[in-house]
Amino acid sequence: MSKYQTLLNILDKIRDESIETKFKQKYQPDKADIEKVNQARSRAFIHLYLLVSHGILDFTEREHFITDGTQDGGIDGYYIDTDKKVISLIQSKFRTSQSNFEQKHITLEELLSMDVDRILNGETTDEKGNDYSGKVLQLVREIGKIEDVARYKYQVILIANVDKGLKLVANKLFGKLPVIIFDFDKCYQRLVFPVISGTFFNASDLSIQIDLSNKNAGSKISYPVNTSLGEAEITVLFVPTIEIAKILTKYKNSILKFNPRSYLELEGKKVNIAIRDTIVSQETNEFALFNNGITFVSNETSINERIGQKSKAKLMLKNPQIINGGQTAYTLSKLLQENDYSKAEKIFENKEVLVKIITLNNPLGSEFENSAVQLIDKISTATNQQTTVSSADRRSNEKxxxxxxxxxxxxxxxxxxxxxxxxxxxxxxxxxxxxxxxxxxxxxxxxxxxxxxxxxxxxxxxxxxxxxxxxxxxxxxxxxxxxxxxxxxxxxxxxxxxxxxxxxxxxxxxxxxxxxxxxxxxxxxxxxxxxxALTHDWEAFISFGERKNPNLISTFIDRQSGETITHFNVGGWMVSSHLMDDIRAYVSQEKNEA
Incomplete structure (x- = not known):
């Protein structure tokens, strides 16, 4: 199966998400109508970008940002990132064959069709006076409602192949806005691969919030530690188990990059059964006593107990990674996925898990990055003692x-x-x-x-x-x-x-x-x-080996028949130092005879 076919499989799976929505008709045309199927895949391609690049899991939420259609001003989609203060304008060119997807380039005319300046300036019609579509007007309204819009930056996302000439002038076409290009190779690497490996987000994009809803939510222990990389801080507190379940359900392998095992490899272990049983069978909080807890590493950790809600607090982790307790987190996420939310809330109610957060205060980057990764790997190795971790598991994160x-x-x-x-x-x-x-x-x-x-x-x-x-x-x-x-x-x-x-x-x-x-x-x-051809080839090759290696031939007398039998030690030949030479000699002989 080619990478392009894998892409199609993902797009069709995304289209299937529309079945329970009001958009079903648009994404589920008659399979015999190839043109409409390709149109649906084209829209699903934008869904894929929003899913992977911005972590929008809900189909209807992603559909909100898709503007592709008539009078779209050359803009197929957008995204307003309120955390990073970035507004992305997207043009996508899905190609319906592998050769076109990997070789066909976007044209200058297609780039010029993007009315970026007009739309960002609040215009509601194109240069000919035609009204933009409702979705584009929605974009204009949403930008207009941003109170601190002056702090926002804009960028153009081109999900298409762009030749060298157009790359040089692309940002000039959009008022010198930065242009990010997802060509076919980048699509395979940055959109397809993350989906099949369960890593939707890059580490730098991971920011999570956890509700601490018990009456002692603010109770924590923080301890500074000096390391070879400078000062780190250890924070220990109890966190509602349902919040951990939500995290792993959303981030999967993206939050296990420094863990020696992956999301689905954790399934089927005896310890998972014990974790599940303690959560499901107990109405009280024995889980907090029985479980060893979960260890995160983070670049930045903050706890805010003044959030306007009684007995609640917010825990914010920047670039978090689970380096120990992956099985616990996985099992909790499976329980959440197997039950509807109201039932899951009851199962998880009043059950907490010990969480240790190791905050590495220095930012990951430049020379610090390799040293930080080594330190994290050592922490991971030291803390993963509950389940045996093989050398191959530990080495899996080597650069x-x-x-x-x-x-x-x-x-x-x-x-x-x-x-x-x-x-x-x-x-x-x-x-x-x-x-x-x-x-x-x-x-x-x-x-x-x-x-x-x-x-x-x-x-x-x-x-x-x-x-x-x-x-x-x-x-x-x-x-x-x-x-x-x-x-x-x-x-x-x-x-x-x-x-x-x-x-x-x-x-x-x-x-x-x-x-x-x-x-x-x-x-x-x-x-x-x-x-x-192997059966015939192999018999001929064994005969060749026998002629080349008389020292591996032994003779003996069969006790029953009295006949003299010769035996070629094939096993010994296979591990001999000259096996490779014999193979090459045989292949050369075959070619000469041909």
Whole structure:
């Protein structure tokens, strides 16, 4: 499945959200009417931007900001960010084929159709005197109602491919407003990938508010701590469990970036059952006693107890991340999702959880960032003692591992699962298929197999050494060999599960050496043909190996028949140091004979 097809799956899922709304007819046309289906997908494309970039989960709320239609002044959507004081004006160009989506550019005429100056100046008609649509007039009214509008900045969002020439003049066309471009590649990286991995928000965009509604809401302990990065502060308090459930339901993997595990990988653990039982079966607050709590890291923490509501307070965390207690948060979110809100409120009523917030006062950025990440990783490792965390789990957040994931996705559309379960959302929602996800240990086995290091493929839990990762990120030839081997493995086994059989990886190495084409676009077709020819090829290759390695041939007398039997030690040959040379010699011989 291509990245473009994954995009279509996401857009169709967004269209399905309209079924229970008054907009159903617009987004659910007859499937046979391809033109209207594409129009609906075009609008859903703007929904996707609003969902991922601004975290608007509700379909109807997103629809409010979509202006696409006749007399729209060239503006397809907008968003007024009251927190950041930014007004975004959006033009989107959805293309109905993969080739057009990745190659077709927006035209100068299409850019000039955006009446940015007129609309921001409060005009209600275009230059010809025609009234703007009701949605555009709605935008004009909403800007006019902003009391501190002078503090707001404006930006133009182009969700389209823009050629170099237009990029140079784009901001001049809109009165020197900043122009942010989402070309096809950025759409795949910044819109599609976050949806299938459950990471809708960048860390810098995460700000959450928590209601502290018990009578001791203001009770907390704060303690300053000196670290190698300067002063940090630890804040400890009890928080209503329903507020934690809301947070993880909304942010999912985005708030677990420094946690060694992902949102859906937390499912099915025994500890989750105990957490659930304590919440559901108890009407009193034993949960606060039994649970170890949740640990956040934050760049800025503030608690306001004067919010005009008796016995309530607000806790604000800037750039929060859960580094311990992910299972607790996950289980609470599942309970919230499984019940309607009124029932959930009763289940969670008067039940609290201990929350520890580690505030790193220095802003993340420049040289501080790497050191801060290392400190957070150490805190995460130290606090994740309740459940065993493997070395591979701990290493999943290393910068080079994250970069490797990006390179593999960009080049092949393949999803390298650096954290177990991180693409569970994408699979469960039907955005992607199982075979699009390559489990981290399988990727490592394929890497070593492609190098001829077969003995490294059969260990229980192989994982790349850091120097291997560093080399692999920039080694496109090795990545191509891994990808072709993976396609062959899918054809051989029709499964994506890990195979540790030595023979499987030798066969993959053989197929890579003999069949891997130069053009990536040919990989799938060639891999399919190679697997079909494997039985014949393999028998011929074994015979070749037997002739080349007489030292691995033994003879013995069969006790029953009395016949002399020769045996070629295939297993020993497969782990021999000259296996790769033999494969290459065989492939060269085949080519010469052809």
């Amino acid at each position: 080079k591992i994250i970069e490797l994931q990006r390179v593999i996705y960009d080049r092949f559309g393949l999803l390298f699962e650096r954290k177990r379960g991180e693409f569970g959302d994408g699979i469960s929602n039907g955005y992607i298929a199982d075979e699009q996800v390559i489990e981290r240990n399988l990727l490592v086995r394929l890497y070593y197999a492609s190098l001829g290091r077969i003995s490294n493929c059969t260990g229980k839990r192989p994982f790349l050494r850091f120097d291997d990762v560093e080399q692999l990120v920039g080694d496109l030839d090795s990545l191509d060999r891994i990808y072709f081997g993976y396609l062959c493995l899918l054809g051989m086994t029709n499964t994506v599960s890990i195979h540790r059989k030595r023979g499987t990886f030798v066969k993959l190495l053989f197929l890579i050496e003999k069949y891997k084409p130069h053009n990536i676009s040919e990989y799938k077709e060639v891999a399919s043909s190679a697997v079909k």
